[in-house]
Amino acid sequence: MTNTLLMDRRRLLQGAGYISLAFSIPAIDALAQAPAGDKPRLPGDLNSVRKIGAWIQINADKTVTLLIGKVELGQGILTAVAQICADELDIDWKQLKVVSGDTALVPNEGVTAGSFSMPNCGPAVRQASAEARKIMLDLAAEKLKVPADKLTVKDGLVSAPGAGSVSYWDLAVGQALEREATGAVKPKAAKDYRYVGKDVPRLDIPAKMLGEEIFVHELRPKGMLYGQVTRPPTYKAKLASLDSSAVEKMPGVVKVVRSGSFLGVIAEREEQANAAAQALFNAAKWDVEKGLPGNDGMPDWLTTTKPARIIETKKQPRAGGDPAVKTMEATYYRPYHMHASIGTSAAVATMGADGVMTIQTHSQSVFETAEAIAKMLGLEVSKVRCQHVQGSGCYGHNMADDAAADAALLAAAMPGKPIRLQYTREGEHRWEPYGSAMVMKAKAGLDKDGNVLDWDLHLWSTPHGTRPNKNPGNLLSARYLEKPFAIPTPQNNGGPNFAADRNAIALYDFPGHNVLTHFITEMPLRVSSTRGLGAYANVFAIESFIDELAVAAGVDPVQYRLRFMKDERARDVIVKAAELFGWDKWKKREGRGRGIGFAKYKNIAGYCAVALEVEVNKRNGRIRVLRAAAAADSGHIVSPDGVRNQIEGGLIQSLSWTLKEEVKFDDTGVTSQDWASYPILTFNEVPSIEVALIDRPGAPFLGTGEASQGPTGAALANAAFDAVGVRFRRLPLTPDRVKAGLGA
Amino acid sequence: MTAFKLNQKDVRTDAPATSPLLFVLANDLGVNGVKYGCGKSQCGACTVIVDGEPVRSCQTALSAVAGRSVVTLEGLREGGKPSKLQQAFIDEQAAQCGFCAAGMIMQAQALLDRNPQPTESDVRTSLNGNLCRCGAHNRIVRAVLRAAREA
Numbered sequence: 001m002t003n004t005l006l007m008d009r010r011r012l013l014q015g016a017g018y019i020s021l022a023f024s025i026p027a028i029d030a031l032a033q034a035p036a037g038d039k040p041r042l043p044g045d046l047n048s049v050r051k052i053g054a055w056i057q058i059n060a061d062k063t064v065t066l067l068i069g070k071v072e073l074g075q076g077i078l079t080a081v082a083q084i085c086a087d088e089l090d091i092d093w094k095q096l097k098v099v100s101g102d103t104a105l106v107p108n109e110g111v112t113a114g115s116f117s118m119p120n121c122g123p124a125v126r127q128a129s130a131e132a133r134k135i136m137l138d139l140a141a142e143k144l145k146v147p148a149d150k151l152t153v154k155d156g157l158v159s160a161p162g163a164g165s166v167s168y169w170d171l172a173v174g175q176a177l178e179r180e181a182t183g184a185v186k187p188k189a190a191k192d193y194r195y196v197g198k199d200v201p202r203l204d205i206p207a208k209m210l211g212e213e214i215f216v217h218e219l220r221p222k223g224m225l226y227g228q229v230t231r232p233p234t235y236k237a238k239l240a241s242l243d244s245s246a247v248e249k250m251p252g253v254v255k256v257v258r259s260g261s262f263l264g265v266i267a268e269r270e271e272q273a274n275a276a277a278q279a280l281f282n283a284a285k286w287d288v289e290k291g292l293p294g295n296d297g298m299p300d301w302l303t304t305t306k307p308a309r310i311i312e313t314k315k316q317p318r319a320g321g322d323p324a325v326k327t328m329e330a331t332y333y334r335p336y337h338m339h340a341s342i343g344t345s346a347a348v349a350t351m352g353a354d355g356v357m358t359i360q361t362h363s364q365s366v367f368e369t370a371e372a373i374a375k376m377l378g379l380e381v382s383k384v385r386c387q388h389v390q391g392s393g394c395y396g397h398n399m400a401d402d403a404a405a406d407a408a409l410l411a412a413a414m415p416g417k418p419i420r421l422q423y424t425r426e427g428e429h430r431w432e433p434y435g436s437a438m439v440m441k442a443k444a445g446l447d448k449d450g451n452v453l454d455w456d457l458h459l460w461s462t463p464h465g466t467r468p469n470k471n472p473g474n475l476l477s478a479r480y481l482e483k484p485f486a487i488p489t490p491q492n493n494g495g496p497n498f499a500a501d502r503n504a505i506a507l508y509d510f511p512g513h514n515v516l517t518h519f520i521t522e523m524p525l526r527v528s529s530t531r532g533l534g535a536y537a538n539v540f541a542i543e544s545f546i547d548e549l550a551v552a553a554g555v556d557p558v559q560y561r562l563r564f565m566k567d568e569r570a571r572d573v574i575v576k577a578a579e580l581f582g583w584d585k586w587k588k589r590e591g592r593g594r595g596i597g598f599a600k601y602k603n604i605a606g607y608c609a610v611a612l613e614v615e616v617n618k619r620n621g622r623i624r625v626l627r628a629a630a631a632a633d634s635g636h637i638v639s640p641d642g643v644r645n646q647i648e649g650g651l652i653q654s655l656s657w658t659l660k661e662e663v664k665f666d667d668t669g670v671t672s673q674d675w676a677s678y679p680i681l682t683f684n685e686v687p688s689i690e691v692a693l694i695d696r697p698g699a700p701f702l703g704t705g706e707a708s709q710g711p712t713g714a715a716l717a718n719a720a721f722d723a724v725g726v727r728f729r730r731l732p733l734t735p736d737r738v739k740a741g742l743g744a
Numbered sequence: 745m746t747a748f749k750l751n752q753k754d755v756r757t758d759a760p761a762t763s764p765l766l767f768v769l770a771n772d773l774g775v776n777g778v779k780y781g782c783g784k785s786q787c788g789a790c791t792v793i794v795d796g797e798p799v800r801s802c803q804t805a806l807s808a809v810a811g812r813s814v815v816t817l818e819g820l821r822e823g824g825k826p827s828k829l830q831q832a833f834i835d836e837q838a839a840q841c842g843f844c845a846a847g848m849i850m851q852a853q854a855l856l857d858r859n860p861q862p863t864e865s866d867v868r869t870s871l872n873g874n875l876c877r878c879g880a881h882n883r884i885v886r887a888v889l890r891a892a893r894e895a
Contacts, residue, residue, distance in 0.1 A: 209830045209834050
């Protein structure tokens with residue numbers, strides 16, 4: 001198996017020997033090729049990119065190339081779809097090469113986000129591979145003169161009993177796969193898989209452990225120069241004046257690029273570019289605005305600012321019955337969070353002599369970002385090519401796309417020279433699009449036994465989606481250019497339960513159930529998609545509140561949840577997490593507590609329940625998580641260790657959010673500018689974690705990457721309550737806040 | 745001109761003596777196993793071993809390593825093969841994105857060099873200044889303990 005870092009089209013054609021013609025430029029655009037009405041619905045993204053050859057090529061060198069539009073973010077997607085492809089094609093997976101996220105080569109599968117890769121790319125690859133195998137079998141049947149159903153395949157060699165054999169590579173001449181999938185071929189049964197469901201080592205890990213070139217930060221094309229940008233002091237500041245002559249004379253400085261309030265620099269060395277960018281900042285005079293609400297003022301700002309839309313996310317008034325005998329209410333707050341990638345965002349851009357801007361980027365949306373950049377530069381869309389190369393984990397829309405755009409802005413000013421740019425830590429911390437702050441107010445009407453009769457959740461949020469989406473106004477620097485692009489008004493796209501209101505509809509079966517979303521489009525701080533969008537905050541509120549109701553009713557929190565949960569798979573993960581934790585055997589000790597949380601991500605993806613134990617130090621307010629147990633159901637599991645890794649990693653990230661994280665800002669700007677002012681969880685604070693997986697062979701693949709964060713946050717707050725009898729509703733649960741709560 | 749040993753080989757570079765070692769390694773000498781994460785010694789992604797000690801190369805000037813021995817992730821390979829520690833990271837699948845892995849491995853190698861049989865607590869304490877955002881911490885700890893066990 002080859003892990004392709006970058007593959008240009010020529011290399012792909014020549015290196016592979018190129019038997020089956022598979023693509024042509026312009027790229028196969030999934031989203032532009034809407035299927036005609038009379039065509040069968042095909043699985044996942046195959047429905048929009050219907051040609052088998054767009055996904056799979058049989059190469060002369062006895063390999064197969066799988067082309068996908070989804071990209072590797074460290075979630076293991078390339079390995080998982082390779083497992084599926086090798087199984088359905090009946091090849092040894094060492095014979096497989098994967099090419100992903102190159103706008104000139106692969107199917108456009110939109111954005112790699114929202115835990116949609118396994119649900120949309122997985123089934124497409126499975127069906128395309130199954131159909132490619134069928135084509136090979138039919139060709140072999142003809143050649144060997146044996147009926148196709150008598151043939152067997154191993155490692156691409158098709159054999160007939162007593163009639164010889166022929167390999168895929170002997171068969172696949174000409175246009176074999178240049179046809180649309182039919183949907184008529186049935187994929188294998190789960191029991192017949194050789195790779196799917198097994199722990200196979202991830203394809204990209206050895207390179208990362210050995211120091212082989214794999215990250216975009218490691219690209220060093222010949223003649224490369226280094227770029228850096230100079231941001232204004234505040235979001236809306238304007239460059240009043242600048243004398244850049246001294247900066248232009250600094251060592252190594254090749255060019256200062258200025259357009260409106262956008263400032264950038266190109267230098268011979270990376271540290272020279274960084275120093276010059278800082279010097280430009282110091283030399284510039286800016287008109288600065290004030291007026292941000294500040295992090296402490298944010299909850300009030302959310303509930304007092306006029307929303308652009310009030311959305312009835314769910315409206316299910318209770319039909320008759322007795323009035324509630326008791327009402328409970330609680331308000332929860334989640335602050336702004338950073339994506340906080342360990343590596344700052346980077347890109348390499350080159351303006352070619354052919355007028356094509358080629359950008360190596362770790363964007364999650366190569367096609368849409370390429371189009372946004374083309375419009376920003378005034379180029380035709382076909383003149384910008386993005387190639388995905390891995391970056392530091394992003395956990396949503398971080399600054400990957402901004403880095404691609406900035407590298408392109410600088411490269412456009414110096415045609416022929418590859419420009420690599422990696423942001424400074426401060427540049428990333430202060431300017432990335434954060435996960436939105438949110439307020440959630442929960443209210444329940446209860447019967448005499450404390451059971452829920454009426455459930456209401458009202459939430460207030462700024463947007464969760466400002467991805468490039470083909471619009472230059474979503475690229476940070478484009479807003480500051482001489483001819484600036486306006487920030488488009490963000491939408492709360494995707495229907496109920498999708499963005500700010502993601503997971504706002506509890507999965508529990510309550511007689512009355514209403515959810516109201518106050519969607520505010522004004523953005524004091526820049527925001528965009530951060531792992532789980534609104535789900536983390538909404539699940540934190542829902543699962544904290546149901547715990548409050550259970551306590552008020554005097555019922556065990558696990559049993560209380562099960563009273564209202566009809567979904568069997570949900571019940572299974574709740575029970576499994578409790579079992580794994582040892583819920584029923586657990587004995588209360590002074591200062592210790594246990595808590596549980598559950599969610600089915602988006603109510604359509606992976607199920608996850610998390611139970612954990614904490615110790616609260618009443619003297620210093622510190623919460624220590626002692627251990628955690630999670631149970632997950634991601635449908636049919638392709639890579640058990642991949643699922644475990646996602647659940648575990650999501651759990652740890654959520655502990656970090658819940659215990660420590662809040663973007664700090666004053667009335668002018670963000671003051672969280674490094675890891676000291678925005679601390680995250682460290683090794684000594686990470687508990688032991690057990691994960692139990694419930695496999696559902698034959699069931700649809702369910703996304704997993706965002707399943708454990710919501711349940712973890714609530715489980716932690718619930719455990720803290722269990723430990724000290726104080727309910728913490730405002731995140732994060734820092735020692736100061738805990739101490740204040742204990743003193744109250 | 746600054747001369748030092750990089751992964752057992754003599755190297756010379758005419759990069760400015762005040763340049764951060766990180767950028768000299770990554771950009772002049774083609775080393776992949778050092779990463780810029782913060783530039784402030786807060787995250788550990790740039791960790792290399794200088795004369796046996798783990799050092800944050802982002803805040804180490806090139807001049808500080810003149811005549812000394814610098815080891816990066818690439819230099820851990822034994823006879824072209826992954827070292828025990830590298831292999832343990834692969835076997836434990838101790839990463840998601842893997843951007844922090846190079847610094848983690850170098851920090852852990854420095855620990856194992858002075859304490860070949862660390863406890864779990866030793867490992868966590870030693871790695872506490874290396875940040876991981878994906879949540880691969882427990883896998884990383886298991887990998888270091890495995891390498892110690894198998895050494």
